Amino acid sequence: MNGTLLALAAGAALKGRDARIRTALVAVAAGFAVALLLLAVSVPGALAARQARADARSFAVAGDAQAGRLVAAQVGVDLGADGVEGVVLAPPTGTAPLPPGVAALPPAGAMLVSPALRGLLDGPDGPLLRARLPYRDAGTIGQAGLLGPSEAVFLAVDPHLVPGGSAVPVQGFGVVSHPAPLDPILTLLLVVGVLLLLVPIGIVVAVAGRFGAERRDRRLAAFRLLGLSSREVLVVALVEAGIAAVAGDLGGLAVFALARQGIGGITIASLSLFPADVVPPVPGLVLVLLVVPLLLGAASLAGLAALRVEPLGVARRAGRRRRLRWRLVPPILAVALLALGVTNLGGSAGIGLWLVGAGIALLLAGAVAVLPWLTERIAGAVAPGPLAWQVAMRRIRHDGTTTGRVVGAITAVVAGAIALQLLFAGLAGTYTTQTGVRASGTELTAVRLLPGSAARMLALFGGSAGGPALAETDLPAVGDPARLIPVLTGDCRALARIAAVPGCHDGSVYLSPGGDAQRGLVLDAGGAWRLPSDAARTAVSVLPDGDSYEGVVLVTPRALPLARQGAVTVKTIVPSDSAVLRSTVRAAAEVDPALGLRPLATTTLSHRFDAVRRGLTVGLVLVLLLIGLVLLVSVGEQLRERRRALAVLAVLGLPRAVLARSVLAESALPVVLGTVVAAVTGAALGSALLAIVGRPAFPDPGVVLATAAVALLVPLLVTAASLPAALRLLRPEHLRTE
Amino acid sequence: MTALLEADGLAKAFGPTPALAGASIEVQAGEVVAIVGASGSGKSTLLHCLAGIVRPHAGRVLYRGADLTRMSDVERSRLRRSEFGFVFQFGHLVPELTCLENVALPLRLAGVRRRDADDRAREWLERVQVEQVAGSLPGEVSGGQAQRVAVARALIGGPSVVFADEPTGALDSLNGERVMQLLTAAARESGAAVLLVTHEARVAAYSDREVTVRDGVTRDLRVLA
Numbered sequence: 001m002n003g004t005l006l007a008l009a010a011g012a013a014l015k016g017r018d019a020r021i022r023t024a025l026v027a028v029a030a031g032f033a034v035a036l037l038l039l040a041v042s043v044p045g046a047l048a049a050r051q052a053r054a055d056a057r058s059f060a061v062a063g064d065a066q067a068g069r070l071v072a073a074q075v076g077v078d079l080g081a082d083g084v085e086g087v088v089l090a091p092p093t094g095t096a097p098l099p100p101g102v103a104a105l106p107p108a109g110a111m112l113v114s115p116a117l118r119g120l121l122d123g124p125d126g127p128l129l130r131a132r133l134p135y136r137d138a139g140t141i142g143q144a145g146l147l148g149p150s151e152a153v154f155l156a157v158d159p160h161l162v163p164g165g166s167a168v169p170v171q172g173f174g175v176v177s178h179p180a181p182l183d184p185i186l187t188l189l190l191v192v193g194v195l196l197l198l199v200p201i202g203i204v205v206a207v208a209g210r211f212g213a214e215r216r217d218r219r220l221a222a223f224r225l226l227g228l229s230s231r232e233v234l235v236v237a238l239v240e241a242g243i244a245a246v247a248g249d250l251g252g253l254a255v256f257a258l259a260r261q262g263i264g265g266i267t268i269a270s271l272s273l274f275p276a277d278v279v280p281p282v283p284g285l286v287l288v289l290l291v292v293p294l295l296l297g298a299a300s301l302a303g304l305a306a307l308r309v310e311p312l313g314v315a316r317r318a319g320r321r322r323r324l325r326w327r328l329v330p331p332i333l334a335v336a337l338l339a340l341g342v343t344n345l346g347g348s349a350g351i352g353l354w355l356v357g358a359g360i361a362l363l364l365a366g367a368v369a370v371l372p373w374l375t376e377r378i379a380g381a382v383a384p385g386p387l388a389w390q391v392a393m394r395r396i397r398h399d400g401t402t403t404g405r406v407v408g409a410i411t412a413v414v415a416g417a418i419a420l421q422l423l424f425a426g427l428a429g430t431y432t433t434q435t436g437v438r439a440s441g442t443e444l445t446a447v448r449l450l451p452g453s454a455a456r457m458l459a460l461f462g463g464s465a466g467g468p469a470l471a472e473t474d475l476p477a478v479g480d481p482a483r484l485i486p487v488l489t490g491d492c493r494a495l496a497r498i499a500a501v502p503g504c505h506d507g508s509v510y511l512s513p514g515g516d517a518q519r520g521l522v523l524d525a526g527g528a529w530r531l532p533s534d535a536a537r538t539a540v541s542v543l544p545d546g547d548s549y550e551g552v553v554l555v556t557p558r559a560l561p562l563a564r565q566g567a568v569t570v571k572t573i574v575p576s577d578s579a580v581l582r583s584t585v586r587a588a589a590e591v592d593p594a595l596g597l598r599p600l601a602t603t604t605l606s607h608r609f610d611a612v613r614r615g616l617t618v619g620l621v622l623v624l625l626l627i628g629l630v631l632l633v634s635v636g637e638q639l640r641e642r643r644r645a646l647a648v649l650a651v652l653g654l655p656r657a658v659l660a661r662s663v664l665a666e667s668a669l670p671v672v673l674g675t676v677v678a679a680v681t682g683a684a685l686g687s688a689l690l691a692i693v694g695r696p697a698f699p700d701p702g703v704v705l706a707t708a709a710v711a712l713l714v715p716l717l718v719t720a721a722s723l724p725a726a727l728r729l730l731r732p733e734h735l736r737t738e
Numbered sequence: 739m740t741a742l743l744e745a746d747g748l749a750k751a752f753g754p755t756p757a758l759a760g761a762s763i764e765v766q767a768g769e770v771v772a773i774v775g776a777s778g779s780g781k782s783t784l785l786h787c788l789a790g791i792v793r794p795h796a797g798r799v800l801y802r803g804a805d806l807t808r809m810s811d812v813e814r815s816r817l818r819r820s821e822f823g824f825v826f827q828f829g830h831l832v833p834e835l836t837c838l839e840n841v842a843l844p845l846r847l848a849g850v851r852r853r854d855a856d857d858r859a860r861e862w863l864e865r866v867q868v869e870q871v872a873g874s875l876p877g878e879v880s881g882g883q884a885q886r887v888a889v890a891r892a893l894i895g896g897p898s899v900v901f902a903d904e905p906t907g908a909l910d911s912l913n914g915e916r917v918m919q920l921l922t923a924a925a926r927e928s929g930a931a932v933l934l935v936t937h938e939a940r941v942a943a944y945s946d947r948e949v950t951v952r953d954g955v956t957r958d959l960r961v962l963a
Contacts (some may be wrong), residue, residue, distance in 0.1 A: 387846045391834065398834035398875065648830040651791055653819025653847055732791040732818070735826075 009239030012219055022212030025637060026296065027247035029208030029630045033201050034252020034292050035259060036626055040197065040619070041284030049277035050147050055177050056100045057145055062169040070096050073167040084117060084129065086154035090161040097172035101145020102155060110138035111156035114146050131589050148272030149264045185427060185693050186612055191357045192423065192689065193616035196416030197623050199364045203409035204630045205292055209241060209299025211637050216240065220309045233309050234301065241300040245293030327373050330366035334359045342692050356692065360685065367415050367681040368408035374677065375670045388661035395666050406631045407715055411674040413627065417620055418682025418707045419689060424613055425703065426695040431609035434602070441467065441573045442581055442599050443545050446592040448567040455562050457570040457591050464584045467573030468494035473565050475523040485517045486552045489562060495554050499538045506558040512540040515551015526564040545573065545600060573600065628714045635722040639729055646726070647734035656727050663726050667719035675708045742767040742931055743899055748787050748797035757783040758794065759954035767898065770922055770932040772945035780954040781935045782903055788933060789822055789901045790814035819847050823892030823930070825921065827904035830888065831876035837887045838863065838872040844895035862890035866920050882913030889921045893928060900925055902934045906941050918944045
């Protein structure tokens with residue numbers, strides 16, 4: 001290529017307002033795509049860095065107590081929604097190993113806190129938290145000792161800590177963890193998710209490549225008039241796209257750098273990352289910076305392939321109609337690849353996974369390819385109807401491709417999201433463990449309370465309108481201290497919630513079957529206490545927190561006062577995130593600063609499954625935002641290009657209401673069709689994936705339709721948002737701009 | 739005789755550049771008037787003011803005694819829809835609509851049923867001798883054909899005034915002649931006045947009267963008929 005041609009091409013991209021606007025629009029859309037892709041390729045590294053930090057601060061437990069250089073205990077202080085974790089050390093006897101982020105251990109009775117914990121301590125719940133962290137603030141834990149900027153942790157030295165229980169001898173800090181590889185199903189989920197994010201981004205970049213194409217095409221025709229060959233104008237178009245792509249790459253890097261800085265302030269699902277950890281690997285960086293320009297160039301060439309750029313203007317190639325044949329190739333290939341993939345899923349080198357991945361990508365691409373054909377066919381087949389509808393349908397037939405492509409990108413996202421939802425729903429059972437808990441809420445537990453405190457706590461819990469307030473302890477049998485009999489103390493109201501207690505009054509005693517407890521047995525309760533011979537037998541149901549007892553003695557306070565029971569554990573359950581919880585915790589923390597809070601759930605979801613699900617949901621939201629942005633730019637750009645046509649319609653007296661209805665109808669048809677295609681593709685893909693993982697495939701119509709409806713609101717909202725601009729352009733005086 | 743359309747003391751500027759500086763004109767019903775002048779003289783601006791496309795900064799435009807400059811945007815739109823027809827240099831057909839649909843557009847906007855509007859549009863396409871392009875999009879027809887479609891669109895609603903801004907500017911002389919013959923003949927037949935902006939003497943020759951615009955000021959040059 002000679003220099004003159006290059007200069008001409010560069011000028012085409014940068015000289016003149018229109019050219020600069022087009023280049024800027026393409027660069028903005030490409031830039032956001034680059035930024036999103038850079039974020040995506042940075043995630044594995046960021047998570048690895050997080051894991052490395054976790055490993056570096058983990059205890060290396062000593063084989064025996066003598067070898068330990070420290071005694072350490074991992075402790076958690078729950079505050080309902082905010083969890084605070086920490087490490088409590090016994091005062092070191094010699095030179096102590098230091099965890100990362102700590103220059104020197106705090107003195108006995110003091111603690112180091114993370115910046116996030118300091119924020120909590122200084123916040124409205126600070127006094128409550130301080131009451132439960134009975135250590136003096138002696139400094140800050142550095143970044144090296146934290147998993148993320150929002151992590152609330154502390155490191156305390158407690159002179160009262162002795163080995164035993166969770167307090168273990170520690171050789172030092174830093175372990176090498178070997179996380180188990182993801183199981184094939186989670187890997188499949190990740191593959192689906194990543195493809196789901198990449199396919200729409202690719203489409204979005206391709207759409208951006210066609211921004212301002214009409215003016216670009218007219219410019220190319222002018223170059224033809226000046227003597228450039230059709231091959232040379234292709235080069236000009238490519239260079240023009242290349243300049244926009246380079247601007248997009250640079251813009252994307254800038255947006256990524258800004259987003260990376262902002263990441264420190266964002267916490268999603270209790271996960272926060274340090275900006276320094278969010279670094280794209282070099283191969284990923286190079287790939288992203290190359291792929292986006294290549295896609296833009298390909299989109300430019302594909303757009304020009306449908307046109308004949310002649311010296312006197314640009315014409316569509318005659319007889320070019322959207323053909324269904326090649327559009328059916330991707331879905332057919334997809335089915336074949338999915339079938340092949342299923343049979344090879346357990347094979348070596350993950351070939352089956354690659355085949356399934358390729359099948360999914362082709363199925364999504366097929367859905368996107370079929371949509372414009374379907375839209376054009378239906379727009380051509382429907383009756384012309386009212387003027388607004390007629391203009392809209394003609395617009396779609398004439399050049400509905402840009403909106404159609406963006407809706408296509410959304411269709412791919414929605415189809416993938418539906419498939420994922422179905423897959424998640426089908427797999428949730430596999431990754432869910434029954435905890436045995438029968439209630440939801442937060443369990444408050446005060447352990448080893450002495451009699452006075454125990455009575456106060458029981459009364460406080462009893463008045464909290466939560467679950468049953470009970471005190472539990474084990475009392476030894478007189479003459480046989482190894483024979484421990486569980487005893488639950490509560491008023492009749494509390495006891496009635498865990499067992500049938502007919503005729504209960506303060507002084508009643510009940511005995512559940514099983515175990516060693518029997519009438520007449522004498523227990524050591526600050527003196528001998530005989531289990532009454534008339535104690536009624538009653539079956540105790542599993543407690544709301546999942547605990548179950550055999551041979552438990554149920555007593556009301558007057559029958560066996562707490563003062564005689566020694567140290568007891570008092571517990572109740574309070575609804576989470578409620579004012580009751582906050583007020584109860586505040587009051588209870590005054591009685592027992594070490595009050596324990598435990599959120600209860602009837603089931604727990606596998607951490608990895610949950611992480612994959614949350615990660616993909618965040619990714620989906622980001623991709624939808626990107627699509628919404630590109631659609632907005634695209635609609636604005638289309639309006640700019642239709643300025644003259646709109647002015648002509650205004651001169652002819654087109655009422656604004658007609659234009660508004662027409663613009664909405666123009667978006668509504670591809671959106672409705674996109675919903676149908678997404679629902680069908682998503683349900684099919686979800687069913688196929690469920691079959692692959694051996695789960696029954698029953699698409700839930702509610703899930704399918706709700707997912708489709710929510711995501712496809714994006715184009716309708718964007719179109720509605722663009723209406724004022726369209727109406728502003730419906731002015732006859734804009735004819736003068738010609 | 740009361741003028742169908744008259745303007746008095748029109749002034750209009752675009753930024754610091756004055757386009758009209760006290761232009762005046764009168765047009766009688768059925769009259770063909772050519773507005774001539776050099777490029778940038780303000781003749782298109784005058785036409786746009788007379789058609790209610792742009793609002794002058796000063797002066798008034800009376801159509802059948804009603805002042806366009808005092809009308810709201812909606813009222814002017816209604817007036818353009820029901821009383822005026824337009825032909826522009828590049829046809830300015832709606833690119834997404836077929837030629838038939840373009841011609842039928844003014845009737846559809848006036849509330850005529852689609853089938854009736856299409857039938858009348860077909861008649862008009864025959865009348866301007868381009869019935870063969872009825873189903874084609876504007877981008878698929880020649881400039882001369884597109885301009886004849888524009889003439890049909892301008893006249894189908896039975897306007898009282900047709901505004902034609904350089905209607906032959908993008909055509910070769912043969913096509914230009916054809917378009918002018920069709921436009922003026924059809925207008926005279928239907929009794930519509932034609933206001934014609936041109937810088938070509940051979941086009942102006944189709945008019946009954948020429949009005950010259952120079953530096954934003956009008957001068958009635960000659961009466962031909």
